[in-house]
Amino acid sequence: MMEFGSMWNNILFFVCIWFCACSTVDPEIPDYESLENDPLPIATIKSASRVFLREATLSIVLSPTSSRIPRRLYLCYGKDSDRPDTLQLKVDLLPLYKDGTIDVKITNLLPATLYYCRVYAETRNEKGYSDVFKFWTSTSDTDIAWKKIADFPDRKAFYNRAFTIGKDIYFQECEMDGLMNVGGTAILKFTPASCIWEKLTDFPGGKRCDPVIYVMNDKIYMGLGHTTNGDSLVNLQNDFWEYDLSDRSWRPMSDSPGCYSALMASFVYKDKGYLISTGAMWEEYPMMVRMFDPVSGKWTKKADFPGEKVSNTLTLVAEDRIFVIGGSFVYGKNPVHSNCLWEYVPDTDTWFRRADFPGTARSDMHGFVISGRLYAGFGYENMRGDWLDYTRDLWEYLPDRDVWEPRAGITMWKPDYFTFSAGTDQGGYIGCAKDGLWMYSPEKDK
Numbered sequence: 001m002m003e004f005g006s007m008w009n010n011i012l013f014f015v016c017i018w019f020c021a022c023s024t025v026d027p028e029i030p031d032y033e034s035l036e037n038d039p040l041p042i043a044t045i046k047s048a049s050r051v052f053l054r055e056a057t058l059s060i061v062l063s064p065t066s067s068r069i070p071r072r073l074y075l076c077y078g079k080d081s082d083r084p085d086t087l088q089l090k091v092d093l094l095p096l097y098k099d100g101t102i103d104v105k106i107t108n109l110l111p112a113t114l115y116y117c118r119v120y121a122e123t124r125n126e127k128g129y130s131d132v133f134k135f136w137t138s139t140s141d142t143d144i145a146w147k148k149i150a151d152f153p154d155r156k157a158f159y160n161r162a163f164t165i166g167k168d169i170y171f172q173e174c175e176m177d178g179l180m181n182v183g184g185t186a187i188l189k190f191t192p193a194s195c196i197w198e199k200l201t202d203f204p205g206g207k208r209c210d211p212v213i214y215v216m217n218d219k220i221y222m223g224l225g226h227t228t229n230g231d232s233l234v235n236l237q238n239d240f241w242e243y244d245l246s247d248r249s250w251r252p253m254s255d256s257p258g259c260y261s262a263l264m265a266s267f268v269y270k271d272k273g274y275l276i277s278t279g280a281m282w283e284e285y286p287m288m289v290r291m292f293d294p295v296s297g298k299w300t301k302k303a304d305f306p307g308e309k310v311s312n313t314l315t316l317v318a319e320d321r322i323f324v325i326g327g328s329f330v331y332g333k334n335p336v337h338s339n340c341l342w343e344y345v346p347d348t349d350t351w352f353r354r355a356d357f358p359g360t361a362r363s364d365m366h367g368f369v370i371s372g373r374l375y376a377g378f379g380y381e382n383m384r385g386d387w388l389d390y391t392r393d394l395w396e397y398l399p400d401r402d403v404w405e406p407r408a409g410i411t412m413w414k415p416d417y418f419t420f421s422a423g424t425d426q427g428g429y430i431g432c433a434k435d436g437l438w439m440y441s442p443e444k445d446k
Helices: 004-025 141-147
Strands: 043-048 056-064 074-078 089-093 098-108 114-122 128-129 133-137 148-150 158-166 168-177 180-183 187-191 196-200 212-216 219-223 227-228 234-236 242-243 249-252 263-269 272-277 290-293 300-301 314-317 321-325 343-346 350-354 365-370 373-377 381-383 385-388 394-398 403-407 420-424 427-434 436-440
Touching: 043 114, 043 133, 056 114, 056 133, 074 098, 089 098, 133 242, 141 148, 158 212, 158 427, 180 227, 212 263, 212 272, 263 321, 272 343, 343 436
Parallel strands: 158 420, 365 420
Antiparallel strands: 043 056, 056 098, 074 089, 074 114, 114 128, 114 133, 148 436, 158 168, 168 180, 168 187, 187 196, 212 219, 219 242, 227 234, 242 249, 263 272, 272 290, 290 300, 314 321, 321 343, 343 350, 365 373, 365 427, 373 394, 381 385, 394 403, 420 427, 427 436
């Protein structure tokens, strides 16, 4: 029998042999970085470039001092404190983390406002902020591309539909009963070159809210929408009418095969009118596409819209390409508004999703086409809970590259709920009755 002491010596001898063998095979085990060796990276905000009314791009230089990636890395910014922290607005920088310069775009800023920024970093045993950097967003100097060209004859009236024929702009007038829009029958014509206003023959279908309006072959087609008796009851309509500019007369056309309760878009393509809407009960119907032929007076159903149901979108048509932007989701959805961009190709009856609108999601967006160039912006966004704020930014969409670029917004204009927009080859127009008609000139937008 082996004695206990002798057995223990043999075990120690074996362990020593095993340890020496391991040391010989792997003689250099790398030292790990302990918690005491995990310093903060060096971060410096060097500059602010591409500063506009509501956005800016910051250049940040990062210099790692350890091979470890920080646990947290934020760009903190705000306007109410000169020492912004992580409880305020912030952008996660970890996906961009590298040794060198990164460009970070921040949006939804306010115009003519001083912003403070600094970088927050946190490792396993340290945390801290960089020096504070500050910059101003653009001021009303960007309004140089905008000019007020006219006041409306009746500043107490309301207008929420505008369209163009040649160089002239037309407006559908609405009336208010208390806080309710009860529609209207009047259509005004404005000629910018002479600054002359002219009233057309009243629409014979009665006071109409949110009608569909087409212009084809120098004729105006108008109908659908709804009427109201001044109470909360809405009466959906499906009639349709043609207005001849030459003899200033209206005549009835074939009724639409159905009413709509939520209008997504309407536009003209190759002398045909298109309507995208829900049926009378929006819960039960998809967004249907229908085509109106003014020659036969008939409506033809096309393929349904494939996306989620939205209303109050902006539709722009340029060089036979149709784009539908933004809007309000018809369901009780969060977020409430959309920033989606869709392109519709009527010849093949197909839809394509394009680059999202880069501004905040919104409804009642406005825009125009100027000599084939597409502009969009403005509208209502949710910035303060249930409150709607009116935006004043403007963007140009470049279809061939599928990209958006910021353009000069307008700060001097005072919008109201009934706002309209339209475009001609001479410029883009936006306005409301209480603050008149404003014109955007792209050649002045430098």
